[in-house]
Amino acid sequence: MIFKSDINYRKQALVKLLISIQSQEEAILKALYDDFKKPAFESVFSETSYILAELNHTINNIHKWAKPTLVLPSLLNFPSTDFIYKEPYGKVLIIAPWNYPFQLVLSPMIAAIAAGNQVVVKPSELTPNTSRIVAKIISETFDKNHVECIEGGVEVTQHLLAQRWDYIFFTGSVVVGKIVAKAAAENLTPVTLELGGKNPCIVDAKANLKLAAKRIVWGKFLNAGQTCIASDYILVHQKAKAKFIDYLKEEITIAYTENPETSPDFPRIINEKNWKRLVALLENETILFGGKINAQDCYIAPTLLDESGQESLVMQEEIFGPLLPVLSFETEEDLQRIVSKYEKPLSLYVFSENNAFAKKIIQQYSFGGGCINDTVVHFANKRLPFGGVGHSGIGAYHGRFAFDTFSHHKSIVKKANWLDLPFRYAPYKGKINLIKYILKWFS
Numbered sequence: 071m072i073f074k075s076d077i078n079y080r081k082q083a084l085v086k087l088l089i090s091i092q093s094q095e096e097a098i099l100k101a102l103y104d105d106f107k108k109p110a111f112e113s114v115f116s117e118t119s120y121i122l123a124e125l126n127h128t129i130n131n132i133h134k135w136a137k138p139t140l141v142l143p144s145l146l147n148f149p150s151t152d153f154i155y156k157e158p159y160g161k162v163l164i165i166a167p168w169n170y171p172f173q174l175v176l177s178p179m180i181a182a183i184a185a186g187n188q189v190v191v192k193p194s195e196l197t198p199n200t201s202r203i204v205a206k207i208i209s210e211t212f213d214k215n216h217v218e219c220i221e222g223g224v225e226v227t228q229h230l231l232a233q234r235w236d237y238i239f240f241t242g243s244v245v246v247g248k249i250v251a252k253a254a255a256e257n258l259t260p261v262t263l264e265l266g267g268k269n270p271c272i273v274d275a276k277a278n279l280k281l282a283a284k285r286i287v288w289g290k291f292l293n294a295g296q297t298c299i300a301s302d303y304i305l306v307h308q309k310a311k312a313k314f315i316d317y318l319k320e321e322i323t324i325a326y327t328e329n330p331e332t333s334p335d336f337p338r339i340i341n342e343k344n345w346k347r348l349v350a351l352l353e354n355e356t357i358l359f360g361g362k363i364n365a366q367d368c369y370i371a372p373t374l375l376d377e378s379g380q381e382s383l384v385m386q387e388e389i390f391g392p393l394l395p396v397l398s399f400e401t402e403e404d405l406q407r408i409v410s411k412y413e414k415p416l417s418l419y420v421f422s423e424n425n426a427f428a429k430k431i432i433q434q435y436s437f438g439g440g441c442i443n444d445t446v447v448h449f450a451n452k453r454l455p456f457g458g459v460g461h462s463g464i465g466a467y468h469g470r471f472a473f474d475t476f477s478h479h480k481s482i483v484k485k486a487n488w489l490d491l492p493f494r495y496a497p498y499k500g501k502i503n504l505i506k507y508i509l510k511w512f513s
């Protein structure tokens with residue numbers, strides 16, 4: 071298994087992948103459009119160019135990341151040199167969802183390859199066109215014993231999970247995340263779980279309301295709201311609510327016209343099952359804006375809902391679609407009551423020109439990651455680890471963090487033989503104070 075030990079081999083494999091993606095970009099964009107009318111701009115932005123940038127970053131840094139890291143030794147071990155070796159786990163399984171069906175297969179796969187693993191990827195069955203082209207690219211680029219793509223649905227995933235792996239990387243829902251964690255526990259296989267949750271978006275009275283509306287509308291309705299880090303619901307200060315809603319309506323219309331159904335920039339819901347699930351969430355809700363649906367095309371307009379109650383269906387589960395409840399708050403206790411009702415979310419956003427308020431919010435709540443005065447864009451920085459906490463996930467990736475995720479960190483102390491300090495050896499009589507002193511000052 072040359073990829074285990076030869077970093078140049080891994081690098082060349084990634085270069086081959088880069089060339090293959092560049093040469094098939096048009097076909098990838100078409101597959102994404104055929105799957106759910108994903109606009110070419112969004113596909114370039116969030117799928118192909120994103121992956122090409124991740125590939126370039128990895129190719130440029132692979133030698134640095136793979137090198138054993140020298141760390142300061144403990145004086146207790148004097149004389150020694152201490153290292154952390156990055157060892158591939160071995161056989162890695164990557165299971166991906168449908169919502170960013172190219173990016174979410176390729177991004178962890180690149181890191182797993184860079185770290186020297188043998189990789190099997192399982193794309194989502196709900197985006198068959200993208201799954202097919204991912205399988206084609208992989209089979210054309212890699213040796214089957216190095217990287218393999220296995221297509222299929224739930225049964226295929228269950229079959230894969232029944233096998234023994236050295237690492238499992240799963241992106242998807244909380245419900246399936248638990249199934250994966252249970253299967254992994256059978257063999258004590260380490261996992262990364264990239265899951266979802268109800269992401270609050272807090273808008274303070276002291277926010278730049280117009281800009282906040284523009285950034286929230288973009289981050290929410292991108293991919294028709296089918297984004298794990300999209301704002302799930304808004305909490306706007308009572309005093310700013312009316313004006314803010316006007317801005318939200320204005321920004322939706324600017325982005326997608328009066329009739330988003332005819333806009334080339336607004337995708338569709340992935341399938342009938344999810345469309346029906348989302349339409350059911352509209353029942354008994356007060357629609358402030360949008361609300362138009364079309365079953366034939368799995369279309370749901372960008373929709374604003376007014377003050378959805380905590381007991382309403384839409385406030386029970388992750389929405390994962392173009393419905394945006396706008397709730398209001400007056401005090402920080404109101405915020406606390408609503409945000410804390412849910413499991414720790416994958417993201418949280420706060421809009422405020424009051425730095426102290428924004429800082430307080432990001433420190434007060436536990437969540438995977440987020441932004442002050444924007445939404446979603448923390449995903450784009452390779453120097454930030456991306457992942458959830460609690461029910462929104464275990465572990466993180468992107469850039470160097472991804473390389474580390476797919477590597478076992480093996481600690482090595484290399485002892486020199488020219489000196490052998492005697493204090494740790496038996497007989498211990500008379501050495502207790504010396505060991506206390508050494509542990510206190512030199513460990």
Ligand code: NAD
Pocket residue numbers: 165166167168169170174192193194195222223224227228241242243244246247249263264265266267297298299388390416458463
């Ligand atoms: P999902 O959990 O239904 O499916 C994900 C994968 O699991 C698919 O490949 C599917 O084949 C497989 N699967 C489905 N049911 C299974 C079962 N019973 N047993 C074994 N395998 C099974 O998720 P989805 O609908 O594809 O994606 C949407 C979810 O993913 C949302 O909850 C979203 O928040 C989350 N998500 C999270 C991230 C992240 O980075 N944290 C990114 C994208 C999506």
